[in-house]
Amino acid sequence: MHLDVRIPMGLLFLLLGIILVIYGFTSDPAIYQQHSLGQNVNLVWGSVFAVFGAFLLVLSRRRRT
């Protein structure tokens, strides 16, 4: 039985998501005005990453049990 690719992938996206969300909360709001049209992309897309990562992890657990 191989390693389920969803495990490392889920972990990576979950971790990246958490980092982005934390950074989204703590960073200077000015950078979002300067770059991303006023949107806090780190917060928004970080949540997308985290949810996607968690989803992959749930899928991999389901398959095993």
Add this chain to the structure above:
Amino acid sequence: MPLPVLAAAAGGAREVILHLAAVDYVILGLYFLFVISIGWVLRKYLKTSTDFFESGRSLPAWVCALGFIGANLGAQEVIGMAASGAKYGIATSHFYWVGAIPAMVFVGVFMMPFYYGSKARSVPEYLKLRFDEKTRIFNALSFAVMTVFSSGISMHALALLLNSILHVDYNLCILVSSLIVLIYIVTGGLTSAIYNEVLQFFLIVLGLLPLVLLGLKDIGGWSGLMHQLQGYSAAQGMPGAWSHSWAYMGNEKSNPMGIEWFGLVMGLGFVLSFGYWCTDFLVVQRAMAAKDMSAARRTPILAAVPKMLFPALVILPGMLAVALLQRGGHGFSLPPAADGTPNYNMVVPAMLSQYFPNGMLGVGLTALMASFMSGMAGNVTAFNTVWTYDLYQGHLNPAASDAHLVTVGRITTVVGLLISVACAYAARQYNNIMDMLQLVFGFVNAPLFAIFLLGMFWRRATGHGAFFGLLLGTLSAMLFHGLSIPVGETAWIKGGWIAPHWVFHSSMAQNFWMAIFAFSGCFLGTALISLATAPNKTDDQLRGLVYSLTEKIRDHDTPWYGRPAVLGVVVLAGAVALNIIFW
């Protein structure tokens, strides 16, 4: 073609520089850590040469499909297609909806039964089983040289780009990127490469998607984009050409690609596309790693689904860049290329620097790195398999034990990467030699699909027919190149070195027509020589290798919606719909 509007707009900024913060380095570092760990964890599952070179033929269809498309989603795709999106607009989607999807469905439905069913371990090995040893050697050698060269080009492009946008040392980039790829392939073999390609696929898609969304929002949505492109294409003297895929393909003067529909459909859509997707071991290897025949057949068809949607991800940034420059103001600019026109290869980095704040910037950069590394790793895994099975075991040491082959595969990975590094430095020193090599590969590859088509669907095709037909096809390509030239070029590496007899509107058109010519030469040559020579294989030997002698696969145990033919039809219908929507 001069682009005065953009050149003026881009005059201000000389280069694109990404200013990274600690968070970006953390993200990049985390990615590297995961890439290497995947190889490390997989090493304990790796026991036989089948595990190392073919992933033990054990992977589910969706993993193979994402690996299949991930290996193809190299930097050439991300950087190059964005550049083409800027140069040609929506018509760039022909590389997908015409130049990829039909061939991907074809290889899944019709060809995979022979690749997977024959138990050949590589594409050259299939040629040996179907034709003879010399055809295999010809294909294996040219393929091996081509893969290390491509991997070197990928490495060079990455180092050049990072050097330019981050001011990182060129040598350091080469060292780090080749070491990472080396570690994860030597430890985990093909499985590790495929797993990383799946990871890279999601990183590239999720990393670049917000870039497109922000760009679209900035320009005022789809209608805003179309509005700017209308203005831009009118200024180029081809009104409407940037916002339609087919409407301006009637003749080569009315579209920026400089090609007419017939050359496009036959050259790109048939010869080049089928030649790549159906015979290039780099992609076919991913499907051959599938756990069973059904999964192997579904691999390219499932891969066609994301492939069909990629234009939104990789072409749209280029179109957005042109539209943003056309609109002016707001600070988006591209650095000029050597000839003073905007450097479209910098579209993606320039958009990253424009729209991504630190944090997402790290993600975007990671996605870019992932695309370079997947291109490199794909080439290296295909190279080590062809070298070890077709050249080493086939000729140098037929009696080699299985464990010995794994060792050879690992050593080959190291050697292959070393040669790639050498190629990268050669590309840095001598641009012309690289152009020349690329040209030679073009000559060799263009006719290739003809012998597979005849081999798989005509039992009478013989070994001599295939080998000499291939030579004839290569010769036809050279002859065509020597007699044709793109308009405004001087005769030599661009063509016309015999006599510039046929003048094409663009080098793309010349290239597509060269492919048509080479294919026809090879097809006719193989057919005629086959008829003139005695068959070198008995019907029994050809069972499982040729359509008429192979038992048809009945998919009765698969539900109807999982059958390759049904999936293929659905995917094709999707491609047709997209062509019509963006007509």
